[in-house]
Amino acid sequence: GENVEQHPSTLSVQEGDSAVIKCTYSDSASNYFPWYKQELGKGPQLIIDIRSNVGEKKDQRIAVTLNKTAKHFSLHITETQPEDSAVYFCAARAYYGQNFVFGPGTRLSVLP
Amino acid sequence: DAGVTQSPTHLIKTRGQHVTLRCSPISGHKSVSWYQQVLGQGPQFIFQYYEKEERGRGNFPDRFSARQFPNYSSELNVNALLLGDSALYLCASSGGGATDTQYFGPGTRLTVL
Numbered sequence: 001g002e003n004v005e006q007h008p009s010t011l012s013v014q015e016g017d018s019a020v021i022k023c024t025y026s027d028s029a030s031n032y033f034p035w036y037k038q039e040l041g042k043g044p045q046l047i048i049d050i051r052s053n054v055g056e057k058k059d060q061r062i063a064v065t066l067n068k069t070a071k072h073f074s075l076h077i078t079e080t081q082p083e084d085s086a087v088y089f090c091a092a093r094a095y096y097g098q099n100f101v102f103g104p105g106t107r108l109s110v111l112p
Numbered sequence: 113d114a115g116v117t118q119s120p121t122h123l124i125k126t127r128g129q130h131v132t133l134r135c136s137p138i139s140g141h142k143s144v145s146w147y148q149q150v151l152g153q154g155p156q157f158i159f160q161y162y163e164k165e166e167r168g169r170g171n172f173p174d175r176f177s178a179r180q181f182p183n184y185s186s187e188l189n190v191n192a193l194l195l196g197d198s199a200l201y202l203c204a205s206s207g208g209g210a211t212d213t214q215y216f217g218p219g220t221r222l223t224v225l
Contacts, residue, residue, distance in 0.1 A: 043216035089154050099168045102154030
């Protein structure tokens with residue numbers, strides 16, 4: 001089955017700097033990759049997603065890149081702000097109807 | 113429109129008891145998935161239902177069961193609770209169509225003593 005690894009497990013950046021979180025997946029059939037942000041005491045919130053037919057997607061300060069050959073995808077956050085501090089999860093799904101497999105999470109701290 | 117709602121918010125049970133967790137999906141969504149999230153880990157898939165039929169089941173014991181009702185709301189039942197069942201239980205709703213993007217509720221925090 002699918003296995004998703006995520007690095008780093010913790011990340012601290014200064015406010016205004018960029019943050020990058022990388023995930024690798026094992027199933028070459030995976031074709032949909034969402035990213036979720038989870039704040040303390042809340043459920044995961046979808047922040048951006050990408051499908052296997054595109055290599056990059058951007059939404060304001062957040063971008064995701066996908067390298068299907070290497071089987072990895074990354075989350076890029078620019079101009080970080082204190083409210084970006086949270087745990088971020090990547091996930092992968094092989095086909096419509098299959099369940100999502102999540103990475104173990106990255107705790108991002110943005111220091112003022 | 114309201115997002116995914118879950119009840120109760122918190123629950124404390126003792127070993128051996130039974131628990132029922134409830135979820136209402138986003139209006140118009142026909143698919144509900146359940147996940148278990150142990151502290152410090154990513155969500156682990158338990159069940160997915162679409163149009164009241166079980167579509168998928170994760171690697172969880174038979175003590176875990178679920179069902180989906182005609183209004184697309186769902187219940188997760190756990191029997192014979194163990195200490196290790198303590199976790200945040202998340203419900204995710206999706207349209208069930210080709211995009212299948214999942215949106216999560218706030219979760220139910222279950223503590224087993």
